Each structure stands twice: as structure tokens, then as C-alpha cells.
Amino acid sequence: MKPTTYLLFILLFPLIGSFIGYTIGKSNEKYRDIFNIVMTAIVFLVTTILYKYVVVQPIEISIPNVMGTGLHLKLDMFRYVFVCLTTMIWFLTTLYSTQYLINHKNRNRYYLFFMLTLASTIGIFISENFLNLFTFFEIMSFTSYALIINDEDDYSHNAGNTYIIMAVTGGLILLMGLFLLYNSTQTLDISELRVKVSILGNIKYLIVTLIIIGFGVKAGMVPLHIWLPKAYPAAPTPATVVLSAVLAKTGIFGIILTIEVIMSGDFIISIIILVIGFLNMFIGGILAMMQRNVKRILAYSSMSQIGYILVGIGLIGILKENRIIAIYGTLYHVINHGIFKALLFMGTGTIYLVLNELSINKIGGFGIDKHLLKILFFIGMLSIIGMPGFNGFTSKTMLHEAIIEAEHMYGGVFFKTCEFVFIISSSFTVAYLLKIFVAVFIDKSNHDIEKVVARISKRALIPMVILSLMSIYIGMSPSVILHVLDKTLKPFGNPNPLAVSLYTFDNIKSSMVIIIIGIAIYMGFIRRVLKKGEGTNWYYVNPTTNWISLEKHIYKPLGKSIIFISSFIFNIIDGAVVNSVTFIGNGIDSISKIEIEQGKSIVRRMRSGFIKLFSSKGNIDKIDIETEKSELINIKKKIEDIGYNMNSLTYSLFIFGIVLIVCLLFLMS
Missing domain, CATH: 1.10.287 (Helix Hairpins)
Structure with missing residues (x-):
């Protein structure tokens, strides 16, 4: 088959297959589950086949008279990173879902919207026209809303309402920006906008601001993040996995296109995104430490980790000709975050499968004898905190080096402060992950939860094992991903690839210093201030319940x-x-x-006068x-x-x- 056929296939097969699976599920849920697993596996397989074509040249499809301006699809190596991550996570999550959702209601409806969300997400990443991208973006918002409210209880509906309000509002603001963009440039084709936007006046800053706000809602960017800590705990865990590991990346993808591809890394916008990124890192980390629900901790953790990516995007524009290290760090963290956050959420969902509860105060000590689950969760924790030998170390090290590079270029207090915020926010990550791990897998409690017989099938553990092995493999062999990232540089001005040496003494020392500070924060603040009680009769308090609510x-x-x-x-x-x-x-x-x-x-x-003149005729036409x-x-x-x-x-x-x-x-x- 032609590469264009493969590209259309990965977009249309999940779209059509979602309705086929829904029809099958009405009569036989087992066959529907098998069909969905096979479908997502095939989509992932076809995506891997596309690599050999995309690495040579981009694949483009243009269909006129669709969506007004035509349907323009494109897959280059930059987009391929997002598409490959999406199809891989979706396949593993589908496999996990078939075990997790056994006792949940609305399963058939869930899978319908789950697959529609996959199709729309792929559509976002391969759209070469902003109107096409916007259309898929809004479809994804509504289909993912159905996933959030799947359980149909009061909390899920409340969370879903907040999510859809923010999504629709962000979509309208994005659309306003696109209207202004089209009015100013007479095109919405992404490949044409770099040149046309460059000759615009200051109105381009208004346009970009509106577009970034629209994408920032989905990315969980401060202060547009209010839906995130509500929607993640409300949704079934498989939906939470894709919300965090994949759907947040749609917003990131749009922001990268806007700032780096269209605005050519404008310095002013890049500085603003850098500051917002650090706010995400810092605020998300603090709020994560305060929470008691494991899913809510990981939700704020996602907000914080998205901050790392936003910081990377900002640094790409700030570093100018030295931006290559920031490009690598940003895209590497997009991949790493998808892997370790999917692993951690799956581990959390496995606990919920058994206990139907995720409050640390009620599940303390559950995992003391659950050795495999403990190991898998521990790998996820080591990955996200940036322990050398695990995948998080690679991307966080490159982002840290990019900050140091900016400090060398510009000097001043600002970038020194940025490095300090990076270090302390990374330490927060260590602290709140230790809070979860120690409470669930080490500390004994008076709940006797460790005696509960776990009903965990291999089908739920296999995806977690795969993600764990990936975390270790990428961490030990970072060149595997760097080799792919070398080919993603064209949208960023096609800078020369950089030989990166990650496992140096200074990098390892820096990572270990962060981990030690994080342990100190955990011991000095979380255990001494937030943890109450003695012996096995302990519990955590959450001071944020009385804080201001956005x-x-x-x-x-x-x-x-x-x-x-x-x-x-x-x-x-x-x-x-x-x-x-x-x-x-x-x-x-x-x-x-x-x-x-x-x-x-x-x-x-x-x-x-007429009467006198024509009286002999007898008939006068009346005027x-x-x-x-x-x-x-x-x-x-x-x-x-x-x-x-x-x-x-x-x-x-x-x-x-x-x-x-x-x-x-x-x-x-």
C-alpha cells in the first residue's frame, strides 16, 4: 500500500471501528473487547510501519472541498513522535481497560467514545490546516467528556461539567484567534503561516495569545488548569491514563506549532511561556504534596510535569541558535511523561480495582505484600523523579542543561531564579511520590488492608510491565530516542543535530542532589507537618481545602x-x-x-393641461x-x-x- 493509504488508515480505522465495536458489544462484550484490542494493535503496527516512509520524506494528503478550506493532512517526523506515542499508549490502555472495566457500567458506551477519542487525537496531530486541527480538537473535547462522566455519579458529572465548560470556552477563544489569523493572512495552512505571520504587525501577539489560551486549556496550563484535578480522579483509570499521557499533549502540540513553527520562536512569547511553565511546575508540585487521594496527587503531578514541557518550549525560543538542547529535552519529556505517567496511573487503578478506594488514609499498607505491583510502581516513581538509569533522568537533565545554557547566554538573576525553581520543583516530585509509595507500600496501618486478597489479572499487569521495561530501556539507552529526535528538527528551522552526553558526573550529581532535597522535604514537611497520629493509627491532612479556589x-x-x-x-x-x-x-x-x-x-x-390638450379624444389616461x-x-x-x-x-x-x-x-x- 501507498504511504498515504496507511496515513488515512490510522485515522479512519478507529473512527469506523468504534461503531463496529459498539455494535458487537451490544450482543457480546467479550468479542467487542477482543476486537478493540486487535484494532488498536493494528493501528499501532501500521504507525510503526509508517516510520520507514516518514523518515525519508513527509507524507501529505490534500482533499479539497472538505471543511471549507479542504482537508490537509501531513505526517513528518515531528508529528510522528506524537502519533506513535498516542497509538502505543492507546493499545496498552485498551488492553488494561478490558480488565479494569469488568465491574463498571456503561462499558459499551465507554469503548465507543474511547475509540472516537483516539481517531480525533490522531486527526489533531496529522492536521496541516488549523481549521482541520480545530475541528478534530473540538471532537476530542466532546468525546473525552463522555469518558469523564462514564460512572454517572454526582462527582463525575460535576467534574465533567467543569471540563466541558473549560473545553468549550477554550475552543471558542481558539476559534476567535483562528478567525483573526485567517483575516490577516488569508490562509490557515500551517506550512504557509510562518512567512505570512512574520510580516504582520503587533496584531500577531493578540492572535497568538488567543490561540495559546485555547490550547493551554487542554494542556492544563496555569491558570486554566481547574478542570484537571477534578476530571482525572472522576474518570475511570484507563480514561485518566489517556487524558494525562496523551490528550494533554494535544494542547502542547498546538502550543509548539503556534510559538515555534508560526512565530519562529518569538522571544517575548517564549519568555511568557517559560514563566508559565515554571508556575505549572512549582504550583503543581506544592498542590500534589498536599493531596490525600492518589489520583488527585498524580493529577497535580501531571500539571507539574506539563510545566517541564512548557519550560522547554519557552527555552527553544530563548536560546535561539543554541536551542537544540531545549528541543531534545522538550520532545524527550513528551515521550517520557507519556510512559511513566501511564505506568503510575495504571498502578493506581490496579489498587482501585481491589479496594474501590484511593484515599491514602484508607489504603495505607495495602501494597506491603503485593511485590510485583510494588516493583512496578517503584519503577514508575524512579522514572518520574529523574533517577539515573530511568527515562525521566534523560529529559530532565537536558532541560536542566538548557536552563544553564540560557543563564550563560543572558546572565542575571532571572535565570538563576529559574534554575532554583527547577531544582525545588523537581524535589517536590520526589516528595509527593514518596508520600504515595511509603504510605501504600511500606507504612503499616490499622486498616488490615494488606490482608485483602487482590483480584489482579495478568491482563492488567502486562501493560504495566511493558511500560516499566520501556522506562528502564530508554533510561539506560537514551540514544534510542535521540536517534529519532535527530529527524524531528525541520519545523524548528532544521538546526544541526547535537551529540548529547547525559551520564556525566555533573549530571548524575545534580540529579542526586535533587533527590536528596526531595527526601528532606518529605521527611521534614510531609511526615512532620501533614502526617498526623502515631504508630499504625496515622492519617494525612490537606490544608488546601481552605485555600482560595479559582x-x-x-x-x-x-x-x-x-x-x-x-x-x-x-x-x-x-x-x-x-x-x-x-x-x-x-x-x-x-x-x-x-x-x-x-x-x-x-x-x-x-x-x-392634458384635459385641454386631449379633450377631443374622449378618453384620458389617468395618472x-x-x-x-x-x-x-x-x-x-x-x-x-x-x-x-x-x-x-x-x-x-x-x-x-x-x-x-x-x-x-x-x-x-
């Missing part, structure tokens, strides 16, 4: 204020339009009366005196119609705005 104390009041202000403004506009039309109408009416009277006088004189009057009335009516249309448009905008905001507030209440 959703409750800022976004909801802001939404209500928008309703009031927009109502006031639209009322003024509406009154001005009505008064203007009334004034114009009255003026036309007055003019028409004057001219009609003059017309009548002229007609009378003409009629008298319609009302003709001129009718024409003037028609003119008046047209002006009034314009006024009514303007008035209707004003009302339509007003009603649409009010209905939208009321619906959002209703969902948020």
Missing part, C-alpha cells in the same frame, strides 16, 4: 460579572440602534409628506397620483427594515451571549 472564588463571580456587564452594554447598544432607526424613520416620513404634497400639486396642473408616494414609502420601509435587521442582530447577539453564559453558570453550579 473556580469558586474567581471564575464563577467573573462569569456573573460578565453577564451583568454584557447585559448593560447590549442594552445601551440596543437603545442606540432603536433610537437611531426611529429618528431616521421620522425624518423620512416628514420628507415623504412634503414631497407627496408637492407631487399632488404638480399632477393637478398637468392633469388640467396615478399615488405612484410617487408609493416609491417614497418603499424607501422608508427599506430603511426601517435595515433598522429592524440591526435590532434583530443586536438581540441575537445579546440572547446568544446570555444563553451561553447562563448555561455555563448552570453547569458550574
